[in-house]
Amino acid sequence: xxxxxxxxxxxxxxxxxxxxxxxxxxxxxxxxxxxxxxxxxxxxxxxxxxxxxxxxxxxxxxxxxxxxxxxxxxxxxxxxxxxxxxxxxxxxxxxxxxxxxxxxxxxxxxxxxxxxxxxxxxxxxxxxxxxxxxxxxxxxxxxxxxxxxxxxxxxxxxxxxxxxxxxxxxxxxxxxxxxxxxxxxxxxxxxxxxxxxxxxxxxxxxxxxxxxxxxxxxxxxxxxxxxxxxxxxxxxxxxxxxxxxxxxxxxxxxxxxxxxxxxxxxxxxxxxxxxxxxxxxxxxxxxxxxxxxxxxxxxxxxxxxxxxxxxxxxxxxxxxxxxxxxxxxxxxxxxxxxxxxxxxxxxxxxxxxxxxxxxxxxxxxxxxxxxxxxxxxxxxxxxxxxxxxxxxxxxxxxxxxxxxxxxxxxxxxxxxxxxxxxxxxxxxxxxxxxxxxxxxxxxxxxxxxxxxxxxxx
Ligand code: PLP
Numbered sequence: 095x096x097x098x099x100x101x102x103x104x105x106x107x108x109x110x111x112x113x114x115x116x117x118x119x120x121x122x123x124x125x126x127x128x129x130x131x132x133x134x135x136x137x138x139x140x141x142x143x144x145x146x147x148x149x150x151x152x153x154x155x156x157x158x159x160x161x162x163x164x165x166x167x168x169x170x171x172x173x174x175x176x177x178x179x180x181x182x183x184x185x186x187x188x189x190x191x192x193x194x195x196x197x198x199x200x201x202x203x204x205x206x207x208x209x210x211x212x213x214x215x216x217x218x219x220x221x222x223x224x225x226x227x228x229x230x231x232x233x234x235x236x237x238x239x240x241x242x243x244x245x246x247x248x249x250x251x252x253x254x255x256x257x258x259x260x261x262x263x264x265x266x267x268x269x270x271x272x273x274x275x276x277x278x279x280x281x282x283x284x285x286x287x288x289x290x291x292x293x294x295x296x297x298x299x300x301x302x303x304x305x306x307x308x309x310x311x312x313x314x315x316x317x318x319x320x321x322x323x324x325x326x327x328x329x330x331x332x333x334x335x336x337x338x339x340x341x342x343x344x345x346x347x348x349x350x351x352x353x354x355x356x357x358x359x360x361x362x363x364x365x366x367x368x369x370x371x372x373x374x375x376x377x378x379x380x381x382x383x384x385x386x387x388x389x390x391x392x393x394x395x396x397x398x399x400x401x402x403x404x405x406x407x408x409x410x411x412x413x414x415x416x417x418x419x420x421x422x423x424x425x426x427x428x429x430x431x432x433x434x435x436x437x438x439x440x441x442x443x444x445x446x447x448x449x450x451x452x453x454x455x456x457x458x459x460x461x462x463x464x465x466x467x468x469x470x471x472x473x474x475x476x477x478x479x480x481x482x483x484x485x486x487x488x489x490x491x492x493x494x495x496x497x498x499x500x501x502x503x504x505x506x507x508x509x510x511x512x513x514x515x516x517x518x519x520x521x522x523x524x525x526x527x528x529x530x531x532x533x534x535x536x537x538x539x540x541x542x543x544x545x546x547x548x549x550x551x
Contacts, residue, residue, distance in 0.1 A: 095141060099168070103139045103146070111136050111148030125249075126261065140167025143528035145512070153507070154536045156524045157514035161323060161355050161471070164382040164427075165436075166525035171426050172387050179422035188215075188415035195416035198424040202383075202394055205364040207373040212400040214408075215392040215416035219354035219380035220248020222391040223317060225410050226376045227252050229393065230315035230348035232409070233402045238308060239269075240301075240347075241317045242277035244325035247352055256317050259325055260490045275304040277322065278334050281464040281475065282483065290331035298337035310345040315376075320366040323355035324516055327473035329466055335370045342375070348399065349374040354391065358382030359431060359526050361469035362441035369468065375399055384427050390420035440526050443533060444469040448522060451537045461486060461547035472522040474540070476502075476547045485518040486547055498550035505543035511536045513543075520544075 114136035124132055138148045143166050146152050158164065165172060179194060186192050199213040214229075216222045227239055241247065243258035254261065255268035262268070276284040278297040285296035305313060316338065322328035342349040351374035356366035359382055363369050367377075376399060380391030414420075431437065444467070452465040452472060463477030476486035476499065487496050499515050506513040506520075514521040520540060524533060 095139075095146070099139055099141050105138055105146055105148060106150035107138065107148050110138070114148065142166045142168075143525045143532050151510070153510055153512040154524065154528075154532055154539075155512050156506070156522060156536050156540070157512055158523050158525050159386065160381075161360065161514070161521075161523045162381040162386040164359050164526045165385045165430055166527040169385070169430065169527070171430050172385060172423050175422045175426035176387060176419050179419050183418050185414075186418055187413070188411060192416065192418055192421070194418050194421040194425055198416075198421040198428075201425065201428045202379075202392075206377065206394050207368070209373075209397045210377070210394050211397065212395045213392050214395060215390065215421070216380075216412060217389045217414050217417075218248070218391040219352075219378065220250040220253040220391075221412065222354065222378035222380055222393050223247045223253045223256060223350070223352060224250050226350045226378050226393045227256075227315055227317065228410055229376060229395065229399055229403075229408070230350060232406070233399050234314045234346065234348060236312055236314040237271045238312045239272050239315045239317060240275055240304060240308065240313060241272060242319075242322070243274050244277065244279065244322055244328065245317075245319050245352075246324045247317060247319075248354075273304065273308050275301050277318070277328065278331050279326070279328050280331060281466070291333070294331040294334040294337065297334060298341065301338070302341055305341060305345055305347070310347070313345065313347050315348040315350050316342060317350040317352055319352045319355065320370075321356045321361060321468065321471065323471075326475070326516075326519060327467045327471055327521060329468055330370065332370075335367060335372045339372050339374075348376060350376045350378060352378050354378055354380045356471065358427070359436050359440055359469075360471045360523070361467075362437050362444060363469075364437070366468075382427075384420055384423035387423045388417060388420035389414075390417065390424060434527075436526050440469040443528075443530065444472075447530060447533055448472055448537065451534070451541075452522070455537075455541050455544060459541075459544040459548055461544060461551055467522070470522070470524060470526055470528075474520045474522070474544070476518045476520070476544075478551060486550065487518050489517065491517070498547055501546040501550070502543045505546050506539055509539035509542060511539040511543075513540065 139146050203211050241256040245258040247253045247256040252269040254265045255272045258274050278293045280290045280293045287293035353365050357379040375396045377394040456462040461476045464475040478484040503515045
């Protein structure tokens with residue numbers, strides 16, 4: 095802990111711990127949870143890749159707070175940007191022009207592919223997807239949207255309907271004009287493919303069939319997480335995204351790339367699709383754009399779509415669109431990325447440190463079925479049996495059924511690492527500013543924690 099942080103928090107502080115727990119449990123209604131069954135950890139402070147609870151325990155944050163905190167906790171440049179902006183102009187309505195909103199939009203356009211000049215700002219990722227779909231519907235005059243099973247796109251009406259995971263189920267019926275398809279997942283191919291090339295080709299044939307059977311002339315957009323995040327860090331095999339581009343062109347469909355989790359450096363690119371040499375029509379972003387210091391998301395709009403709204407009103411808006419505090423942190427984020435070579439650092443750490451470490455774990459732990467990822471975004475998929483690939487815990491398991499993965503997570507926490515676990519996987523997604531030592535130390539803790547998964551076989 096630095097001196098400044100030490101002065102602002104004196105830990106342990108067990109009275110504060112009790113107070114925070116009591117207020118939280120009495121009055122805070124939490125996301126995605128049965129309220130009586132949860133026990134959220136009270137967090138006192140954070141710095142870089144580490145945060146502390148009130149008992150004084152330090153955790154290396156291998157979840158980046160829902161894969162959000164790309165520049166880590168309390169980055170001094172980001173904190174200062176908020177303070178500076180708050181001292182001058184804390185808020186302004188979206189129909190007025192502001193310097194930081196304009197500058198951030200320009201900087202985003204500068205790193206987007208050619209032909210992307212305009213940015214519509216939202217409060218987060220769900221409303222970015224919601225508004226991107228609205229744009230696609232307005233431009234094409236069509237209503238239907240296709241999205242993949244094993245995806246998450248947010249928790250507003252259309253975004254949760256796009257979502258291809260169990261979080262959608264209790265929210266149905268939502269937007270009635272959404273249909274789902276299977277994306278590529280080489281380790282668990284829905285197409286009985288045996289190579290990534292076959293997977294890519296068969297997934298594209300399947301997508302084209304879905305387009306035709308759903309009625310190409312009714313489909314406004316295909317929404318895809320460029321690399322599927324919460325549902326498994328599924329990196330598309332070579333050729334898949336280029337094939338999606340070709341299908342969208344063939345049938346006049348808008349391709350919306352959901353970059354909410356993978357954009358802004360998570361895989362060593364400004365936008366993950368840039369690693370695959372393709373470009374969508376709309377890009378949605380949030381999280382890493384300003385590490386979530388102030389809520390911000392948005393849609394980067396290609397010329398063809400932007401031009402439609404030159405003379406036709408866009409039917410949407412948000413009071414906090416392009417909030418000055420959020421945009422000021424976004425501008426500071428660009429400065430840190432460029433000054434500190436964050437993209438290069440992420441590519442290097444991913445290849446040189448994470449990948450070999452995970453490969454080594456996979457060779458020693460029989461519970462590890464697959465490892466995959468890019469940059470500082472990886473998943474370790476746990477299985478009961480490598481031959482059959484039966485998942486270590488059943489799909490969507492909770493409570494006792496999820497015990498082996500809960501045990502891995504608990505062992506990580508005992509070792510001082512806050513993990514991101516989902517279903518039968520442990521994800522590795524630390525802040526992009528993590529030191530090489532901490533990255534290695536955190537991976538060692540996960541390595542040790544996998545003994546719990548091996549013990550459950
Ligand atoms: N899209 C993806 C890929 C996400 O991972 C998320 C959130 O995790 C969202 C959209 C929704 O973003 P938000 O929670 O900011 O609405």
